[in-house]
Amino acid sequence: MTTASTGLRARRRQELLAAIRTAAIEELRRSGATGLSLRAIARDVGIAVSALYRYFPSRDELLTDLIVHAFDEHADTVEAGGAHDDVGEALRGIWHAYRAWAVAHPAEFGLAYGTPVPGYAAPPQDTVHAGTRIGHFALELLARAHAEGRLDPDSLHRRAARLSPGTAQQLETWSSRHGQRLPTEVLAVWLDLFVHLHGLVSMEVFGLLRPITPDATPYATEVIDTELAALVRPRR
Amino acid sequence: MTTASTGLRARRRQELLAAIRTAAIEELRRSGATGLSLRAIARDVGIAVSALYRYFPSRDELLTDLIVHAFDEHADTVEAGGAHDDVGEALRGIWHAYRAWAVAHPAEFGLAYGTPVPGYAAPPQDTVHAGTRIGHFALELLARAHAEGRLDPDSLHRRAARLSPGTAQQLETWSSRHGQRLPTEVLAVWLDLFVHLHGLVSMEVFGLLRPITPDATPYATEVIDTELAALVRPRR
DNA sequence: CTCTCTACGAGAGCAATGTTCTCTATTTCT
DNA sequence: AGAAATAGAGAACATTGCTCTCGTAGAGAG
Known part of the structure; x- marks a missing residue:
């Protein structure tokens, strides 16, 4: 758990998390908090919607x-x-x-x-x-x-x-x-x-x-x- | 068109419009501008959703x-x-x-x-x-x-x-x-x-x-x- | 190096949303 | 009284948040 931060999986996770955050902010700028759509974020990042739920409940x-x-x-x-x-x-x-x-x-x-x-x-x-x-x-x-x-x-x-x-x-x-x-x-x-x-x-x-x-x-x-x-x- | 304001249809229209407005404000209080749902309003008023579009485009x-x-x-x-x-x-x-x-x-x-x-x-x-x-x-x-x-x-x-x-x-x-x-x-x-x-x-x-x-x-x-x-x- | 095991992503599916279309009944106008 | 405009109902479509299942690919133990 402590050394996991250097693993391939952990690194990918960090990268995807960052990508999700920036895509979310981008979406926020474009459509506001109201129109913030998980599916649009997933599309931007290039993953399936369901994958988002591994990062945010x-x-x-x-x-x-x-x-x-x-x-x-x-x-x-x-x-x-x-x-x-x-x-x-x-x-x-x-x-x-x-x-x-x-x-x-x-x-x-x-x-x-x-x-x-x-x-x-x-x-x-x-x-x-x-x-x-x-x-x-x-x-x-x-x-x-x-x-x-x-x-x-x-x-x-x-x-x-x-x-x-x-x-x-x-x-x-x-x-x-x-x-x-x-x-x-x-x-x-x-x-x-x-x-x-x-x-x-x-x-x-x-x-x-x-x-x-x-x-x-x-x-x-x-x-x-x-x-x-x-x-x-x-x-x- | 001028006398239409006294017609049955026009009166009903006014009443329904008022009912829609109050229901909308009620919904607004409950769920905010974000969650303002036309279907919920229609349910409150007791009409079909599509009927709402006769009043607001x-x-x-x-x-x-x-x-x-x-x-x-x-x-x-x-x-x-x-x-x-x-x-x-x-x-x-x-x-x-x-x-x-x-x-x-x-x-x-x-x-x-x-x-x-x-x-x-x-x-x-x-x-x-x-x-x-x-x-x-x-x-x-x-x-x-x-x-x-x-x-x-x-x-x-x-x-x-x-x-x-x-x-x-x-x-x-x-x-x-x-x-x-x-x-x-x-x-x-x-x-x-x-x-x-x-x-x-x-x-x-x-x-x-x-x-x-x-x-x-x-x-x-x-x-x-x-x-x-x-x-x-x-x-x- | 191999064998589990766990995590992760994909895809289908559910209920709910805004919007449009068609159809029928009813009021209004001539 | 008949024609025309209008109002509402209901079905349908695309999109949303969210859940569930399933296969795959990294992680750790021997």
């Missing part, structure tokens, strides 16, 4: 695999975009990377973050971990910025002032469950950032801005930059 | 009809929520109505604003009008608030200062095509509001906030209220 499992893959690829891109010494630059970097990946991979983005498919509940244990990587990474960066005194005090004060008790309590329980010990305003600012910027990106990718803005690049970059410029002050 | 046309219906119902709700003498209250009202309808009708909301379905391009002429009603209504309200001097000057100045040339130009061309004559900052503020609040609502409806906030009501209402409180100042 069902169509839903294949979708789950694609979702996890999308989350991971997105998170990888975002983390790479956050590789800066300066926290401010890192925060800017992750959000531009966030958007860039989404724009470049609309089908995968829609699959991961779009309309949930009723009847198919994505198995939480599989997807949740991958799906929260970005959130945790952003929060870590924000915590670092806070520790370094880079967060704009005015923004934090204003945020604290308008924090409703319900929100504050929910943020507290969330952070206590995840071991993060941060002032509630910082958590609130983190959530605000996430909601604003993910909302922006998803609207752009789903085409909701097209009637107003055929190419949303200027607007999106402007919003990301100004949002972060207002929150984290330059290194002195 | 294809499954996609049925979907388009449902999308238009969803847009219209959403817009009706939002416009009703904006029925206030005070512009500030009206603006608050439309956004709370916007969210309330979305939360109450997640399937329709997802169909109208969610992941686009490749291969099926929603016929623009049918959906665009219904889809832009809310945007135009919100813009009219904002224009009224501007005319009455209710928009916070600081917010407008700050928005104007961080307006990128690309965005400004796109907003100008859009407004010139729609006959609205407003300062660019006001248009930018309108777009910001839309992006922020629609992004918030769609994240809540699609379940993206659930890991952080099982019930997003406090957070959502807080964001809507504070966002508007910062933008439009109270009547003096």
